Amino acid sequence: MSRKSYQPEAVIDTFGHGFRVPLFGSRGPMLRNLAIVGVSFDGDLEDAQFFNPAGLVVPCRAGDGLRRLLTRASHREYSKIVGHGQFAKPEHVLKSMEGAGTQRKWMTCYFERSEFCFYFDDAAAWAAHEQAEIADLTPTHFLEMAELERRLQSRQRLASEIADGPQGLPDLPTPAELEERRQKAIAERLADLQEQRRQALEQDRQLGAWLRGELPAPPLLRSVA
Structure with a gap:
């Protein structure tokens, strides 16, 4: 009997709403606010902050497959944390990280949307x-x-x-x-x-x-x- 190989999740959708990275294989229309277009990531702490096209942070956390997903990023920015909204890191936390120099460990990766996927408002x-x-x-x-x-x-x-x-x-x-x-x-x-x-x-x-x-x-x- 054949066994399916384990495929670790890159993004764990904590509310189960359907937040996802619309990469290869994604087709058809989708909600803009459900699309994950980037992630700010601290590899040491395994801390991640995913965000949509509006820059709003979505309630998701890093899965075991995130590092593999990062290899498909279109470009990267270092010492930068992106995102706002109620699920984003509070301003005082960001200032504390900047003062302590820990923000330098963060990297923000951006993903290109599949050419077969588009937003309802387009x-x-x-x-x-x-x-x-x-x-x-x-x-x-x-x-x-x-x-x-x-x-x-x-x-x-x-x-x-x-x-x-x-x-x-x-x-x-x-x-x-x-x-x-x-x-x-x-x-x-x-x-x-x-x-x-x-x-x-x-x-x-x-x-x-x-x-x-x-x-x-x-x-x-x-x-x-």
């Missing part, structure tokens, strides 16, 4: 996402669906022919009817996508407010992808 990327989502709603697709529908109806009618007598097969919809179906499907999918984005942006707004300390408790995050 209007251009979202527009491209919408077009990709409706790309399969072509006239050919609806013609094929209409043919499948006609075959299904014909099978159902064959089952009742003995009792009711022979019946003709249903006609395929006209090109105008197919186009009407297509436009309706496009409108419905776009409406669903717009509602998904609206909910995501509201969640992101609340999440940012919580990380800044403006909300007493974390928001309830629902799946929006």
Whole structure:
């Protein structure tokens, strides 16, 4: 029996909200405030402060795999600690570290976002996402669906022919009817996508407010992808 090799976590999400580093393999839209784009790290104390694109510190701690993740950093800054908000190190602690010279042991690493991952508030990327989502709603697709529908109806009618007598097969919809179906499907999918984005942006707004300390408790995050 094969055993799965242990893969140590680089980031431990203490609240289980879904904070993550959107590196290779990440796809689709995500909340900006859930994205980890960098970490300030003291290798001696194994102390880490992760932050999102807004510079807000997120409630995560270093896992055993963090050092391996650091090798994928796009660039580094030394003797620097980045981040603000309610989960960031307090100002008096930073001043104490600076006075004691311990801040020199810290290194801040930055990560590049996967090219296949984008934020819900990126209007251009979202527009491209919408077009990709409706790309399969072509006239050919609806013609094929209409043919499948006609075959299904014909099978159902064959089952009742003995009792009711022979019946003709249903006609395929006209090109105008197919186009009407297509436009309706496009409108419905776009409406669903717009509602998904609206909910995501509201969640992101609340999440940012919580990380800044403006909300007493974390928001309830629902799946929006």
